[in-house]
Amino acid sequence: MNAGSFDGLLSVISPDTSDIDQLPDSAAFPQHECGLFGVFGHPNAAVLTYYGLFALQHRGQESAGIVTSNGPGSTFHLHKNMGLVSQVFGQEELAKLKGTRAIGHTRYSTTGSSTPKNAQPFVVDCVRGQMAIAHNGNLINADVLRDELEHKGSIFQTTADSEIILHLLAQPSENGGNVLSALRRIEGAFSLLIMSERELIAVRDPFGWRPLSLGKLDDAYVLASETCAFDLIHAEFIREIEPGEVLIIDENGLRSERPFPDQQPAFCMFEYVYFARPDSIIGGVNVAKVRTEMGRELARKFPVDADIVVPVPDSGTYAALGFAQELGIPYEHAFVRNHYIGRTFLQPSQLIRDFDVRVKLNLIKEVVAGKRVVVVDDSIVRGTTSRARVVNLREAGAKEVHMRVSCPPHRFACHYGIDFPDPEKLIANQMTMDDICKYLNVDSLGYLDVEGMVRATGRKMNEFCLACFTGNYPLPVDPALDKFIMEKREQRAKRLAAEETHPTLFADLK
Numbered sequence: 001m002n003a004g005s006f007d008g009l010l011s012v013i014s015p016d017t018s019d020i021d022q023l024p025d026s027a028a029f030p031q032h033e034c035g036l037f038g039v040f041g042h043p044n045a046a047v048l049t050y051y052g053l054f055a056l057q058h059r060g061q062e063s064a065g066i067v068t069s070n071g072p073g074s075t076f077h078l079h080k081n082m083g084l085v086s087q088v089f090g091q092e093e094l095a096k097l098k099g100t101r102a103i104g105h106t107r108y109s110t111t112g113s114s115t116p117k118n119a120q121p122f123v124v125d126c127v128r129g130q131m132a133i134a135h136n137g138n139l140i141n142a143d144v145l146r147d148e149l150e151h152k153g154s155i156f157q158t159t160a161d162s163e164i165i166l167h168l169l170a171q172p173s174e175n176g177g178n179v180l181s182a183l184r185r186i187e188g189a190f191s192l193l194i195m196s197e198r199e200l201i202a203v204r205d206p207f208g209w210r211p212l213s214l215g216k217l218d219d220a221y222v223l224a225s226e227t228c229a230f231d232l233i234h235a236e237f238i239r240e241i242e243p244g245e246v247l248i249i250d251e252n253g254l255r256s257e258r259p260f261p262d263q264q265p266a267f268c269m270f271e272y273v274y275f276a277r278p279d280s281i282i283g284g285v286n287v288a289k290v291r292t293e294m295g296r297e298l299a300r301k302f303p304v305d306a307d308i309v310v311p312v313p314d315s316g317t318y319a320a321l322g323f324a325q326e327l328g329i330p331y332e333h334a335f336v337r338n339h340y341i342g343r344t345f346l347q348p349s350q351l352i353r354d355f356d357v358r359v360k361l362n363l364i365k366e367v368v369a370g371k372r373v374v375v376v377d378d379s380i381v382r383g384t385t386s387r388a389r390v391v392n393l394r395e396a397g398a399k400e401v402h403m404r405v406s407c408p409p410h411r412f413a414c415h416y417g418i419d420f421p422d423p424e425k426l427i428a429n430q431m432t433m434d435d436i437c438k439y440l441n442v443d444s445l446g447y448l449d450v451e452g453m454v455r456a457t458g459r460k461m462n463e464f465c466l467a468c469f470t471g472n473y474p475l476p477v478d479p480a481l482d483k484f485i486m487e488k489r490e491q492r493a494k495r496l497a498a499e500e501t502h503p504t505l506f507a508d509l510k
Contacts (some may be wrong), residue, residue: 033275033417034120034136035059035106035225036212038193040200040249042220046097048233049104052222053085055229058277059136060108063119064088067132068099071251072197076130080105080119100220101200103193105134118160121195126170129197133169135162136210136225137189138417140477145185165192180259183246187475189268189416191241193223200249206260207474208243209268209416209465211282221249226280237281243267266465266474270418272457273407274315274378283459288318293456294406294448295322295376302446303327304374304402310334312377312389313361319406320376329374334367335389361389369397376404380436383427387440394441403442408450408469409433415477416465 035056039045046068053064065080066089077097081088085106105120121134139145142161145168150156154167168182179201189209194201202223204212215222217235224230227237241247243265246257268275271282278288295318309329311320314337324331338360373393380386386403393401409428423429427436437445450469454461467473 033059033108033210034134035229036103036134036136036191036193036223037105037225037229038101038103038134038195038200038202038223040101040221042217042222043100045099045102045220046094048217048220048222049102050085050089050094051233052224052229053104053106055232055277056106056225057085059225059275060106063107063116064105065107065119065121065134066097066102066104067121067123067195068097068102069130069132069195069197070099071101074099074197076123076132076195078121078123078132080121082116082119101195103132103134103195103200105193115159117158120160120162121193122158122160122163122166124166124170128170131166131170132195133162133166134193135160135165136191136212136417137205138415139164139186139190140188140415140475141186142188165190169194180246180257184259191225198250202241202245202247202249204241204243204245206244206263207266207465209266211267211271211276212241214238214241214247221254226276226282228277228280231279240283264474265463267463268416268418269407269453269464269466270414270468273453275418278318283457283463285458290457291318291378291406292322292325294453295319295324296326297322297452297456298376298404298406298446298448299323299326301448301452302404302444304404304444304446306372306374306400306402308332308334308367308371309374309376310368312375313337315378316376316406319378323374323376323404323406332367334364334373335361336364337361363389363392363396365396368393370399372400372402373398374402374404376406378406379410380405380427380440381410382425383436383439390441400443401441402444403437403440403446405445405447407448407453409447410468412468412471414468415473416467416475418468 035053037049037052037056039048042048046066049066061084063080063082064085065078067076067078069076077099079089079093079097103121107120121132123130123132139161142164145164146156149164149167156163165186168185169179171182183203188205190203190205191210191212192203194203202212211225213224213227215224215230215235215237217233222230222235230237244258244260244262246259248255248257272287272290276282276287278291280287298319306329309320309324309331311317311333313335321331375389377386390401410426411423411429413423431439433445450466454464465474
């Protein structure tokens with residue numbers, strides 16, 4: 001499928017942000033982030049990156065891309081498009097991606113809308129030679145930096161904040177130290193892979209919001225957002241890229257730079273709760289083990305006398321298992337997930353009631369009929385989907401329905417790369433616990449507290465970003481910041497042009 005046909009498809013299934021209140025709850029659910037994968041020094045770099053992105057597909061399903069190189073003097077080869085990894089790449093596309101080094105990207109948009117022009121990696125040819133970048137995260141000073149760069153004459157091709165980083169890196173410097181100084185100028189959450197003609201560079205912001213790890217396969221180095229990508233290609237996990245570290249890989253091996261001021265670590269807790277694959281290792285701990293322990297903590301805090309524990313697949317599976325084990329309640333799979341459905345923004349409500357819920361999760365009625373049911377999920381965002389699931393359980397004959405959530409209530413927006421909606425659309429920001437319980441029509445409701453959630457990780461409280469739960473932001477943010485800030489800039493430019501107040505190119509000519 002070409003980019004043009006995808007534009008037509010996206011016009012049908014993508015949300016109109018001006019009418020977000022009319023969208024199903026899935027549109028406001030915390031979406032997957034981006035996935036990064038890189039290879040240096042392997043003859044089949046593109047194929048390895050393809051498999052690596054396959055393992056990271058859960059981190060972004062909007063677009064995928066790979067860029068390859070054979071080193072100094074060779075042309076970068078790029079292929080990217082909208083869609084899943086399997087849709088974007090086939091044997092023909094991979095055969096054209098020659099090179100011993102590569103970076104790849106799967107995208108969920110955090111800043112910049114879902115369009116072909118925003119698909120990554122981005123590639124440029126500049127005074128420093130050819131450069132490519134792939135970014136996971138969100139810059140909080142993107143608007144300020146873009147204003148500055150545009151006033152200096154920079155021309156932008158996308159609305160993604162990642163392109164700003166590329167412009168900063170591409171600027172010439174007399175002393176050759178521009179790369180590290182450019183990185184010091186960006187603020188927010190960023191894990192980056194940068195490929196030049198001679199080097200592959202991994203960067204992690206000083207707070208360490210987003211994961212990034214180093215591995216090795218034979219004599220080649222590999223980099224990935226999650227360790228599950230190493231498992232697929234049988235690469236050896238070496239270590240995580242540390243917060244604030246710039247790791248440079250070239251023909252001479254590895255070297256590490258520390259260009260950022262030291263900060264208190266602020267790893268995103270939602271990686272453990274929801275985003276990361278269960279088979280990944282983060283902070284030396286298996287994600288599935290952490291989620292199971294979150295379920296146990298939840299059971300100890302909010303026990304309930306019930307007949308069965310039912311997970312909301314897939315993200316609630318391990319928490320539900322821990323909850324059931326802790327209380328000795330039978331664990332049952334009552335919801336069956338359709339793994340082949342994508343984003344369901346087109347909701348034919350006039351034909352099928354609760355289509356958006358039922359198309360993804362169908363209920364086995366016989367499992368819940370006449371039973372006291374505990375439903376365990378990882379989070380509740382707006383509540384409309386959870387409410388619809390409770391309706392389905394009641395209609396199926398459930399005697400009681402109890403809801404348990406393996407993280408605290410989300411009351412605040414995220415500005416560091418998680419697409420949580422406006423706080424006014426977060427149910428826990430607008431309602432008391434009693435009101436949420438009544439809205440969901442459940443017999444009881446229990447959220448895991450912050451202390452129990454952190455305890456389940458085996459790590460310290462001060463190692464995490466908990467802003468979406470507590471409102472305490474590790475790095476000050478502009479409350480007006482959102483993912484469509486770049487689109488708003490374009491709309492402003494169009495409005496100025498319509499009002500004939502926009503500067504003209506030949507204003508000084510008589």
